[in-house]
Each structure stands twice: as C-alpha cells, then as structure tokens.
Amino acid sequence: MITVRAMQPEDVALVAALEEECFSMPWPEEAVALELSNPLSCWLVAYDGQEFAGYVGSQAVLDEADMMNLAVKPGYRRRGIAGALVGALAEKLKEKGVRCLTLEVRASNESAIALYEKLGFCQVGRRPRYYQKPREDALILRKEWSV
C-alpha cells in the first residue's frame, strides 16, 4: 500500500539519492536536509510499505507555491504515485491558504508534462534556455484553485 507523509530526517539520504539518479543537476543532500527546517517548505515522501518510492518538494510564499522537485523511483512508475504526491501536496498547501502551484519542466520531459496536464496544470509561459546539462527551455505550468 502506498502512503504519503511529510519528509523526516531519515528520508533525506533516500530523497537525495533519487535526485542524483533522476536529474543532471541534483540538489545535494545538505540542501535537501535544510528544507526540513525551512518554514516556507513542504516536502512529502511516498512509501510502498517499507520501501521508499518517491518525493515532492515545494516552497510557498504567501498564497503562491513553487514545486521544485518531483521524482518517483523507476520501478514504481505508472502506478499513480506522482499523482498521489502532487495531490497530497495540493491538499497541504490549501490548508495553509495557498491558492496556486507553479512549476518548471524541461520542454522535452514528455512523461512529466503528460502527468501535469492530467493533474490540471496549464502552461503559462516558457523560459528560453533555462536549464543546463543539457541546455533546454523550461515550460512554466500552473494550477490554481479556490481556497
């Protein structure tokens, strides 16, 4: 059974290892650990029983939040875990009075773009050459809700 809960200190190394596995410019473990004490941050982790399966990370200022990180372990993909993580994050943010969630995604990341479209995000902009390694545009996606 998949469970989603707030990130704890014992999750940090697993989150950082998955960052490293999935992204060319991963957040280092120390940066992930600092998020635990950042009052603006909300990070959630997903477990399948005892097995770590994925995470999502966000920061909110007033009523707007940015989703900075999302990844699911390769062996756990296409089982609805990313959808569950983003859904749980949106619920937590709503409780804090946040009314919109914005993210950047590589223009070539078809699986993530398909996920975000399914979850109701809309493209609101494009940042040319935003990413490095490799250099690539970012699409800016946003989802708004009433609180």
Ligand SMILES: CC(C)(COP(=O)(O)OP(=O)(O)OC[C@H]1O[C@@H](n2cnc3c(N)ncnc32)[C@H](O)[C@@H]1OP(=O)(O)O)[C@@H](O)C(=O)NCCC(=O)NCCS
């Ligand atoms: C993108 C990612 C987080 C999706 O995680 P996931 O747990 O597999 O996603 P879900 O199972 O919740 O998928 C929900 C929906 O998203 C879409 N989707 C997800 N992966 C897809 C893929 N590879 N191809 C097409 N559509 C996809 C589908 O509509 C899917 O619904 P369906 O399975 O009923 O067809 C995962 O592939 C991942 O970790 N990728 C590497 C890291 C990354 O790119 N993160 C995003 C950075 S912006």
